[in-house]
Amino acid sequence: MVDDLKLQALNVLRRFYGYKSFFPLQFEAIRCVMNGNDAIVLMPTGGGKSLCFQIPALLSEGCAIVVSPLLALMKDQVDALRGMGIPAASVNSSQTDAFNREVIEQMYAGRIKLLYVSPERLLVELAQWSERMKISLFAIDEAHCISQWGHDFRPEYAQLAMLRQQYPNVPIMALTATADRLTRDDIVKQLNMPKAELFLTSFDRPNIALNVVSNVSSNDKMKMIARFVNLHKDESGIIYSLRRADTEKMAARLRSSGYNAAAFHAGLPTCEKERVLTAFLNDDINVVCATVAFGMGINKSNVRWVIHSNMPKNIECYYQEIGRAGRDGMPATALMFYSFGDVVMHKSLAQESGKQAVVNMNKLRRMQQYAESDVCRRRTLLSYFNEYYDHDCGNCDVCLNPPKRFDATLLCQMALSAIVRTNGKEGVTAIIDILRGSGKTDILSKGYDKLRTYGVGRDFSFAAWNAYMLQLLQMGIIDVAYDDYNHLRVTDYGWEILKGIKHVMLSEFSYSSRVSIVKKESAKQEVLPGSIPVADKKLFEWLKETRLAIARAQKVPPYMVFSDKVLDVIASARPTSREEFAALYGIGEKKTEMYWRSFTAVVKAYLAEI
Ligand code: ADP
Ligand code: ZN
Numbered sequence: 001m002v003d004d005l006k007l008q009a010l011n012v013l014r015r016f017y018g019y020k021s022f023f024p025l026q027f028e029a030i031r032c033v034m035n036g037n038d039a040i041v042l043m044p045t046g047g048g049k050s051l052c053f054q055i056p057a058l059l060s061e062g063c064a065i066v067v068s069p070l071l072a073l074m075k076d077q078v079d080a081l082r083g084m085g086i087p088a089a090s091v092n093s094s095q096t097d098a099f100n101r102e103v104i105e106q107m108y109a110g111r112i113k114l115l116y117v118s119p120e121r122l123l124v125e126l127a128q129w130s131e132r133m134k135i136s137l138f139a140i141d142e143a144h145c146i147s148q149w150g151h152d153f154r155p156e157y158a159q160l161a162m163l164r165q166q167y168p169n170v171p172i173m174a175l176t177a178t179a180d181r182l183t184r185d186d187i188v189k190q191l192n193m194p195k196a197e198l199f200l201t202s203f204d205r206p207n208i209a210l211n212v213v214s215n216v217s218s219n220d221k222m223k224m225i226a227r228f229v230n231l232h233k234d235e236s237g238i239i240y241s242l243r244r245a246d247t248e249k250m251a252a253r254l255r256s257s258g259y260n261a262a263a264f265h266a267g268l269p270t271c272e273k274e275r276v277l278t279a280f281l282n283d284d285i286n287v288v289c290a291t292v293a294f295g296m297g298i299n300k301s302n303v304r305w306v307i308h309s310n311m312p313k314n315i316e317c318y319y320q321e322i323g324r325a326g327r328d329g330m331p332a333t334a335l336m337f338y339s340f341g342d343v344v345m346h347k348s349l350a351q352e353s354g355k356q357a358v359v360n361m362n363k364l365r366r367m368q369q370y371a372e373s374d375v376c377r378r379r380t381l382l383s384y385f386n387e388y389y390d391h392d393c394g395n396c397d398v399c400l401n402p403p404k405r406f407d408a409t410l411l412c413q414m415a416l417s418a419i420v421r422t423n424g425k426e427g428v429t430a431i432i433d434i435l436r437g438s439g440k441t442d443i444l445s446k447g448y449d450k451l452r453t454y455g456v457g458r459d460f461s462f463a464a465w466n467a468y469m470l471q472l473l474q475m476g477i478i479d480v481a482y483d484d485y486n487h488l489r490v491t492d493y494g495w496e497i498l499k500g501i502k503h504v505m506l507s508e509f510s511y512s513s514r515v516s517i518v519k520k521e522s523a524k525q526e527v528l529p530g531s532i533p534v535a536d537k538k539l540f541e542w543l544k545e546t547r548l549a550i551a552r553a554q555k556v557p558p559y560m561v562f563s564d565k566v567l568d569v570i571a572s573a574r575p576t577s578r579e580e581f582a583a584l585y586g587i588g589e590k591k592t593e594m595y596w597r598s599f600t601a602v603v604k605a606y607l608a609e610i
Contacts, residue, residue: 005034005059012058013051016084018588023048029199030055033137033171038164038196040143041175042184044203045323049175050077052199053139056173057114058086062134063107065126066116068141069154072277074116076299080560081114085590090116091125108132119156135170138163140191143174147186151178151316152296161192172196177323180316181386203319203385207326210377210396212370214338215467215509221337222253225307228335229259229287234541235304236280239289240321242310242345250289250309261287264294281557283548295321300557301328302564308336311371313346314363315384318370328563338371340428340470348482372474374403374507408506409497411457412472415465416490416498418453419478424489428480431488432457432465464509471506539606540571546602550595561595562586574603 009030013019025043029052032039043049057064068074074090081088089112091100106112107129117125129135140146146157163172174191178184188196216224225239241247244265254261262276262285279285281300288294292312306325312318318336326332343364350360366384373380378393392399418434419426426434433440434448437455448454457465469488472478477494481487496502544558544567551558562570566586575581581600582592 005031008059009055012055014588016058016086016588016590017051018584018586018591020585022051024201025199026052029173032197032199033173034059036169036171038171038193039173040188040191040193040196040198041173042198042200043175043177044201044205045177046205046327046329047177047201049141049177052175053137053173054081054086054114056137057139060136062136063110063112064114064137064139065122065129065135066114066139066141067119067122067157067160068116069118069145069152069157070142070296071118073141073299074118076560078116079556080299083556083560083591084588086114087112088114088116091121092116092118104129119154119160123156123159130167135167138167138170138172140172140174143176143187143191144178144183146174146190147183149180149182149186151320158190161190164192202382202387204378204382204387204389205323205326206378206393206395207329207331208322208395209331209333210322210381210393211333211335212338212373212377212397213335214371215340215463215470216337217463220463221309222250225250225309226254226257228305228307229254229261230257232305232333233259233286234544235286236283236300236302237287237305237307238294238303238321238324239287239307239309240292240294240312241289242291242342244291246309247289247291251287254287254289259287260285261289264288264290266291266293281559282551283558292317292321295324298324299327300324301559302330303327303332304330304564305333305335308334311336311338311342311346311367313349313360314367315370315381316363318367319381319385328559328565330563330565330568336371340466340473343368343470343473344480344482344486347480348486351482368474372471373398374405403507405505406508407503408468409500409503411460411468411506412477412497412504413500414453414456415469415472416478416494418451419488419490420498421451421453422448424481424487426488427486428466428469428488432462432469435465436460436462460509467509468506472504475504477504536571539574539603540567542602542606543567543570543599546598550598562591570599570603574607576600576604576607 006027009027013022026048029039029041033056041049041052053064053066071092071094074092078088078090089103089106091103103112107115140160145152145154146160147153172191172193174187176187213224239250241250244267247263247265251261251263262279264273264276276285276288280288303325306322308318308321312321322334325334346364347361350364351357370377370380376392376399377396379389382389414435415431418431422431422434430443433443434451434454435457437458443449469478473480476491477497479489479491481489490498497504547558547561547567551561563586569585573580573584575584577600578592578596581587581596
């Protein structure tokens with residue numbers, strides 16, 4: 001049944017945003033607060049959370065107050081809304097007092113429908129505001145900041161619990177993209193809204209292709225990354241590394257090959273961090289090589305890929321970081337490198353952190369299981385968030401390239417006996433050197449060339465051995481003594497294999513299957529971005545140039561003029577009139593008015609040329 005409220009909401013959706021229908025649960029959440037009830041909206045990044053409070057704000061009398069933790073996020077949203085003709089504003093410390101006062105006056109006069117504010121300021125000024133005007137709604141964005149369990153706890157958020165009590169007649173909507181159970185439950189508790197309705201959608205991000213590459217040498221890793229960046233030259237992407245020094249090395253290396261890359265980590269001066277962030281948002285820098293310090297508060301919708309040059313410490317972090325890609329819903333790629341060294345390092349870090357150690361180790365284990373999964377990665381990832389997918393996704397490396405298994409009992413026995421014969425006094429590199437008969441001086445000086453296992457494994461490359469050792473570690477056949485120089489040991493299970501009581505199956509290591517990810521990417525390149533056929537790629541590039549020129553003139557990031565998705569739509573629909581332009585996905589009334597001339601002119605020029 002289409003009721004009045006739905007018609008009104010759809011009307012606003014079309015007029016301001018240029019969309020024709022709601023995403024799952026958006027309208028249900030809108031209806032909930034329009035009926036005066038509290039709502040908790042749990043949707044992944046890109047799920048369309050903002051509309052859930054923006055539309056009620058537009059449909060209600062008075063002004064909605066939106067609590068947001070970061071100045072950058074606030075400004076980004078306010079600019080985006082104003083770009084669509086929606087009367088939004090914020091009061092914040094980067095504006096002069098006079099300007100802030102003017103905003104408040106405008107709000108009292110009923111000329112602002114959404115006011116963005118930090119929790120600190122809200123707590124101080126709310127009582128005053130509420131005397132002078134009607135508050136239609138409280139929206140608490142990034143609501144996980146209220147929970148100590150979350151990844152971004154902010155003490156000021158905790159005080160928001162008073163809203164429910166002090167303003168019993170104003171509905172509250174809390175929103176977050178946090179997927180873990182513990183944090184979600186805590187949000188409900190902390191906000192003190194027992195009657196809140198929950199709107200929970202799937203956390204799948206089907207447009208992000210998931211890829212893992214394990215056990216390549218750091219040299220090959222660098223080559224693969226450079227190759228990947230080359231295939232994605234004109235796109236925005238992020239490369240995460242664990243160490244600050246690596247981010248700088250990576251950026252320098254990419255710059256020397258002519259790419260527009262910069263490093264970002266917490267050790268840089270604030271002005272440099274701001275420079276990099278702004279240049280990235282404005283598409284002046286394509287690649288940011290960063291530690292995890294980079295990302296929070298990046299609303300940029302056209303990040304097309306995220307590379308992890310090391311495995312993250314847990315799945316929550318990984319999910320959050322890859323989630324920065326493809327917010328516009330267009331195809332995006334996540335590529336993670338995973339090595340024996342990553343596991344060893346994370347394990348020793350996890351051990352240092354005392355009583356949290358057990359939790360950390362368990363989370364690390366789940367992360368490794370994902371990295372080593374030989375079933376669909378999306379299924380593995382979602383199962384971590386208690387979501388079960390009943391089919392393979394077809395958009396991950398395992399689906400596209402299932403691993404072959406083979407009987408590796410003999411191979412395994414070779415490795416185990418090398419470990420036994422060195423009395424558990426060597427780490428993985430020395431063991432592999434022995435197996436491959438490397439002839440390195442420190443192997444010879446210890447007399448390891450006299451061992452019966454010396455050189456028995458020379459048929460396999462170092463990388464292959466590394467991959468197999470990792471699998472043996474995962475299967476509990478060998479163990480690493482983290483408190484004893486990371487030396488390898490044989491477990492009880494390992495002894496059973498050594499004695500020939502048990503057999504082992506391993507996934508075949510093949511270099512070609514790893515490189516195929518980059519190859520597959522190059523095939524995709526011909527139809528970039530996403531579904532645009534090659535013929536229209538040129539038009540897409542022209543539209544992008546026009547967007548960039550407009551963005552520069554207006555001093556806003558290009559994605560705020562139009563997302564890649566909307567350019568994609570324009571490139572395939574090729575509108576030549578105002579009406580045709582106005583009818584397209586993602587183009588509301590204000591943007592039609594402002595941009596139809598520029599973009600239809602480009603389309604006409606293109607049509608004249610082909
Ligand atoms: P979130 O805050 O959950 O990450 P956003 O509110 O930023 O998501 O929405 C993600 C993208 O999807 C934005 O570009 C937004 O304009 C778009 N979007 C939201 N709702 C719809 C809809 N009903 N139809 C089409 N696009 C939508
Ligand atoms: Zn899959």
